[in-house]
Amino acid sequence: xxxxxxxxxxxxxxxxxxxxxxxxxxxxxxxxxxxxxxxxxxxxxxxxxxxxxxxxxxxxxxxxxxxxxxxxxxxxxxxxxxxxxxxxxxxxxxxxxxxxxxxxxxxxxxxxxxxxxxxxxxxxxxxxxxxxxxxxxxxxxxxxxxxxxxxxxxxxxxxxxxxxxxxxxxxxxxxxxxxxxxxxxxxxxxxxxxxxxxxxxxxxxxxxxxxxxxxxxxxxxxxxxxxxxxxxxxxxxxxxxxxxxxxxxxxxxxxxxxxxxxxxxxxxxxxxxxxxxxxxxxxxxxxxxxxxxxxxxxxxxxxxxxxxxx
Numbered sequence: 632x633x634x635x636x637x638x639x640x641x642x643x644x645x646x647x648x649x650x651x652x653x654x655x656x657x658x659x660x661x662x663x664x665x666x667x668x669x670x671x672x673x674x675x676x677x678x679x680x681x682x683x684x685x686x687x688x689x690x691x692x693x694x695x696x697x698x699x700x701x702x703x704x705x706x707x708x709x710x711x712x713x714x715x716x717x718x719x720x721x722x723x724x725x726x727x728x729x730x731x732x733x734x735x736x737x738x739x740x741x742x743x744x745x746x747x748x749x750x751x752x753x754x755x756x757x758x759x760x761x762x763x764x765x766x767x768x769x770x771x772x773x774x775x776x777x778x779x780x781x782x783x784x785x786x787x788x789x790x791x792x793x794x795x796x797x798x799x800x801x802x803x804x805x806x807x808x809x810x811x812x813x814x815x816x817x818x819x820x821x822x823x824x825x826x827x828x829x830x831x832x833x834x835x836x837x838x839x840x841x842x843x844x845x846x847x848x849x850x851x852x853x854x855x856x857x858x859x860x861x862x863x864x865x866x867x868x869x870x871x872x873x874x875x876x877x878x879x880x881x882x883x884x885x886x887x888x889x890x891x892x893x894x895x896x897x898x899x900x901x902x903x904x905x906x907x908x909x910x911x912x913x914x915x916x917x918x919x920x921x922x923x924x925x926x927x928x929x930x931x932x933x934x935x936x937x938x939x940x941x
Contacts (some may be wrong), residue, residue, distance in 0.1 A: 692761035706932035712787035713780030715837030751843035783809025803931030816846035828904035861891035
């Protein structure tokens with residue numbers, strides 16, 4: 632196993648140490664224990680929302696959502712939160728969505744899709760896609776999809792599904808250390824399988840919860856890399872972390888899009904780990920990554936390519 636203490640800088644090590652104090656990762660945690668840990672984590676790292684932003688509760692296609700605005704909407708970002716399809720929700724990503732709204736001028740709509748294991752595949756995808764469709768139908772201007780980790784999986788899966796019926800409706804997608812394939816669901820080890828922040832064992836737990844048993848292949852709604860056709864997808868920005876078992880999937884997805892003639896930018900964030908969004912106030916590397924996320928949404932929302940600085 633790599634010596635992560637030697638590979639990571641002091642700021643990220645401090646972030647990881649703080650995270651471990653708040654929510655120690657011990658083997659065999661139940662769903663309830665993982666949710667409690669994650670709740671403690673996001674509450675401890677939560678930032679104050681910008682005063683310019685107003686948020687309201689909405690329901691789209693029967694799915695609870697939260698909409699953030701900070702003035703006239705330049706475009707709309709439909710955001711899906713991470714958490715392995717098992718943990719997280721509107722509150723865990725409230726400060727992030729609020730800050731993205733303030734920084735980009737976009738209307739950001741966060742989708743509170745139903746979690747596993749109470750809802751198994753394809754439940755969370757179907758709910759997410761239904762909510763997205765209603766939001767997009769009602770939106771003025773460009774519509775983007777975005778998400779981190781499992782949320783990035785849902786955003787990409789929606790882009791794959793939506794192009795078949797509504798080619799060009801999604802103006803772009805921002806995928807933040809996303810789950811794109813099924814490699815982490817398998818027994819065969821992947822790169823950085825024991826990385827701090829997320830391990831392959833964590834992912835196997837999440838995959839089994841989502842699927843109600845072993846994950847299966849052949850369905851792009853479950854894992855976008857399982858698709859056989861990558862043409863016609865919107866311009867895509869993928870931000871992965873160097874020390875993350877999901878990084879290789881980001882590279883594979885970027886290659887598939889490139890081969891299909893899709894505009895794609897891949898940034899593997901050097902020296903960072905899965906979940907580094909929470910470290911954006913503690914780490915200069917994480918802060919720089921967040922700035923790239925903001926720049927990407929602004930560029931995608933205004934139809935600019937390539938994204939400046941990527």
